[in-house]
Structures are given as C-alpha cells and as structure tokens.
Amino acid sequence: MSFNKTNILVTGANGGLGLGICLRLIDDFLKSRNATDTLNIIYTTRSTRKGTDTLKTLQAHLHRYHPSSQHNRATFQAENVELTKLLSVRDLARKLNSSELPQLDAIICNAGIGGWVGLDWFTAIPAILLDIRNNTVWPTFKLGTIGALTKPQLPEGSLADPEPPLGEVFCANLFGHYMLVHWLMPLLRACDDGTPGKIIWVSSLEPQSHHFNRDDLQGLRTDAPYEHGKRLTDILALTSTRSATEKAVASFTSVEGTKSEQAARSVPRQHVYHPGVVVTSVISLYWILQQAYLLGIYLARWVGSPWSNVEPYTAAHGATWLALASEEEIQQAEADAHPAAAAKACKVKWGTTVNRAGRSTVRPTEVDKWGITGSGESFASTWWGGSSGLGRKPGAVEAKAEDVEEFVALGAEVWEEMEELRRDWERRIEESEGNGGA
Template structure:
C-alpha cells in the first residue's frame, strides 16, 4: 500500500460543525460512495471528475482542540460513528466492504492541543505537527471565538416581526464584547479567528509544500459578513474598538484567504461558511425555552424559503468537506473570491452554494496590508518562541 494518503488538520474538531466535518470526512473517505466529492450545481457545476483522495484506504485525521478530555470523547464518538456506519453498509451488502475494513484498520485519529488565542500554544502545535507528520494535505480552519454578550431583545423582537426569515439568517441583535484582549495582548476575536490560523499557515508551509497533491486550506467565514462593512475601521486591524468584531473578523478571513490563494503557487485557499446551525457558539446566551424558540425559528425560516439553514452540525459541514474533496478543476480559479456555503432544501437535504465576491478589487489593498500586518506579528512571535526554546 502506498504511503500517500490524506493527512488532514481540523481545528475545533471536538464539537459543533468541526465535529460534523470529521464525520463527513470519515463517511466520504472510507471507501463508500463519496457524495461530497460530486459536483454541486450551484457551487461547482460540471461533469464528475475523479477525486485524488477517493477511494482511499488510509487517513490521518488531526483533531486540533483546546481540551484533551473533550477531544478524547469526540474521537471515541467518531470511531463508534464510523463502526456503526460500516456495519450498516455491510448489512446492505455494500460492494465496498473490503475497502471500508481496510480504511478502518489504517485510520489514525490524533489529538493535538491548540489554543488559537495563545501564540505560544499555536507555534508549539505547529512544531509538533512538523515533527510528527511528513506533509499536510488539508487544513480546515473551523475553530474560532465569538464575543457574544447577550441579546438586544427589543431589537430581536422587532426583527422577527418584520421578517422572521431575515431575523434568524442575518441577525444584528446580538451584543458583542469590545476591547477584549488575549494573553498576548492582541484583540481576542481577531487572534482566535484570523491571526492564529494565519500563524499555522505560515509555520506549516514547508509541510504543505511536501504534500503529494496541492494542499487545500479551508477557511471558515460566516453569513455575519453581510453587514460587516458597516463596522469597518481599517486603522484597527485587531478589532479592539470594533462594536461587531465577530462580523468583521469573518470579512477579514475572506480577504486573507483570497490574498494567500493568489500568493501561493501550490497551496489553494478556499472560503466556506456553515450557514445557520444549532451549535453551542451562541447557546450560552439562551435558556431552555429561548433555545427551543430559536431552533423552531430556524425551521420556520427554512419553511419560508431560506436555503441558509442546514441546522444540524453534519449538514453545516458539507461546504468544508465538499471543497476539501471535489476535483480541484471544478473549484473557483484563483482570480475569483468565491464563498462556498452550506445550504439545505425545504426537507433538509444538504447541498453547497457559491457566491462570488464581485467587489474584491476594492479591498485588494486592505487585504495586502492585513496580510503584511499578520506577517509582522508572526515574525515577532516566532522569534520569541525560538528564544524561549534556546
């Protein structure tokens, strides 16, 4: 058996959409029917082309998480999930039984600690990856931090009365903390969502360049970017004074990812978002009754025609796994910034849609400046990390 096989990093893999991404990767790479590698009419139209990674009989999945305990529980659940799937497919007399058994035998799921809000933790993670693995074929940047600080209930009620579909698709009534700093004294939202992943990209470039295939880096954006530019202050790249730092950091993510895609000769950078899902990222602001009301509102929005409510974790993960597995020629060319989003039909069938950012050229200089700024911070922290080791 060839040693060539996908080696995939997923940040924030122990819960929510990150866990759903891991589930979908296992389902698609285990030798069964690779649905996520098929063309998507609204995102990657065209005739089917074989995927480099499918069918395969080996996978190394790196779960990059802050909590070893939660990651360990998630890994056990993933293995049980895969075992149950394989058993069910065998009961259905799948022609891929042999491949699935071999995949399961050769599957490695590793847990590496990563706190994106700490430069030292991030660089330590990168050092460990560099020491343990010969290359990286995929990096899926799902982890992040949202600085929620409650809900403006009068505004929320008014938004629902005007349009429940828009209210739960493009909400503007969440209060967000401003001025929150990390232990590095960087803007916490900026570092956790943008800068930390940028550090990984720079530090692991040698491993990405060694991949048998062009490495794919998948960045996670959000529908929150719809109104982000209302709060833009380009003189505050760390978003310390921004009143909607989460919304703006997801717009920064799009700019950084596309700039790096244009810059990288061999590594491709793509932007996805999970749509609206019932993850725990906002549930701390709700009680049992309002949580149920929120979930009900999601289904009502879908009933009213919203395609942006996949709702479940595993459905919200489809955009990231599709971009990771579909034949590369079907994805956007480098000169275009396309955001691939997870969507769902009225009956809950997940699919992928794509929206091109037509006005990227207006922000090309902003993207360049932001990447240069991130590079300065990276070099500073890398130097400190090296000095501490010596």
C-alpha cells in the same frame, strides 16, 4: 494498485461545526474514494478529556454507519491546542512537523469564539416576527464585547519590550490559525504539485464591509469583533491569488530557513467557506432561549431560507467538499459560478445551502464589494437563487469594478500588516526562548 493516504487537520472538533466536519469527512471520503485509499483525521480540542470524547463519537459513527470492511480506512489522531496561546500553537506545529506525517493535505481552520454576551431580545423578537427568513440569517441583535484581550502570551520578564495587546476573538478565530498554518507550511508544501495542500478558512455569512475597520486590524474597538474578524478572513482568502498580495502571500507560505526548504514541492491553495446558519454553543443562551432560537432557524428554513442549515453535519458540506475535491474540480466550480467571468480565474466564497427537506448543496456566496468571483461584472442574471435574489442579503448591491479594486487594495494592505504582526510575534517568542522563558 495505489494506496493513497489523505491527512486532514480540523481545529475545534470537541463539538459543533468542527465535530460535524469530522463526521462528514468520514462519510464523504469512504463513499467517494477508492477502496484502497485511507483517511487520517487530525483533530484538535482544548483538553485531553474533550479529545477523548470526540474520539469516542468518531469511532461510534464509523462503526454505526459503515461496514466493518471499511473501518481500517479511517483513523483519528487527537491533538490539544489553545489558539489564544501562541506557545500552545507553536508546540502543536513543532509536534506535527517532527512526527511521521509525510504531508498535510488540508487544514480546516474552524475553531473560534463568538465574543458575544447574548442577544438583544427586545430587538430580536419583532425583527424575527417581521422577517424571519432574513433576520435569522443576517441578525442585527447580537450583543458583543469590546476590547477583550488574551492573557499574556509570554512569561513575565522574558522580553525587553512590553508585550503588545492581542485581541481574544481575533486570536482565537484568525491569528492563532494564521500562525499555525504558517508554522505547518513544511507539511502543507510537501504535497505533490498536482495535488497541492489546501488552507480552508472558515468564515461566516454575516460580515459586510461596514464590519471591518481598516485602522483596527484586531477589532479591539468594535462591538462586533466576530464579524470584523470574519470580514478580514474573507479579504485575506479572496485576494490571496492577486498580484497585489503576491509578496505577502509568498512570505506567509515560505519555508525558507527551515530544514524543509529543499523538500517543498508545491504551494498550498487558500479557500474560504461558511456554514450558513448553524446552531452551536458558540453563542451562550439559557436552555429555553436556545430552543426558541433553534425553532426560529427551522422556521426560517421552512419559509425558504437556503442558508438555515441548523445541524452542524449538514453545514459541514462545504468544508468537506473543499477538502476532498481535486483542485481541478474546485476551479471548474469557480468558473461555473459566474460563466461570464470564468476566464479571470477568480476566487469564490463557498457556503452550504439546504432545502426544506434538509438536503444540502454547496453554493457560491455573494461577498460585499467583491461579488461572487471578484470580477466586477454583473452576475444577477445567472445567480443560483433566481431573479428573486434568494440567498442574497436584502438590499445587496452588485460589486462594480471599482469596488473590487478597492477590495484588492485593502487585501494587499492587510496581508502586509498580518505578515508584520506574524514576524513581530515570532521575534518575541524567539527572544523569550533565548532568555529561557518560552
């Protein structure tokens, strides 16, 4: 009889989607795995108090929905991290790497901020009345901040060079995770080659090619830093298996120079998922406006929007499926997403869809200039939403081969730039430590 323990790290679990992912992991794991298999959820929040609140919620859920004979199959480990503070990220990585964890089977990079200050209601109301199904899914009326920066990362005077700016939304949503994942690579690469670790990037349904400015990697000059960063997330994840990005990805996943170098058994796989439209506190609204927004998303579902998940637990389906499915299952699903291009072994952006009754399904998502699988071949005839284009952005154009080539070339460029940024910050942190600052 085998006893397998699965360790999954979920960031941003104090509420919203992160908490929904943790709750759904409990349910999906206990009903799908052998009775001797166990699950350890390592979840992060920004404070001990929030971590304690999450622990109470997870334990209450486990005891309410599962028999006592199953309770010892799920354990929970609270950790604190502030993803806009690289020293906090480093401290968490050091703690986990030096712990008794044998490996990390998956990291779900969920935590983040919106960077919005509200909604343009004068634009939102007529847009929603005109087309509630699509304008609640791909809104154009969110108001974002421009140029928000993190607080200084390192103690004053600990560096010879001035500290470069670091975008707050960029760091919270992507770069903080990027550093965390790299620093936790010893645990990810400790997984068996047959069951490699997984890096699950949480993206959004919204980002389009126009949201990303190649000359502004951190999105400091845009009023849509959230969408900019999520587009960058898509580019990184979807091109991670292409030959053009191989060198940079190998650098990112390297454990060279660490004590775990000889123990590396596999290279983790990277996946990207989005939760559709889910109502959380990521955008701050007055209570009455929040209720109006909630009603609008429900109405959009009732008139046929497949992406209007509303509830975090429902929206979490795609993340938990990626975390718990075998790599063979995921590869088969990628092949099934576009049968004509199956032989090309391309990456898919997965999303959670829902029907009017609230039943969720995991579906492929069309990505601007990438298509479904990045094959450059037409998929409209086999699109899961049918000939009406249900689930596709109005006006979406299928990606051609030249679009995908440009997408991959952009991926190679930004992978290199992200690695340069990572190495630069690692150098600065080491220098600060050497000067007694970090």
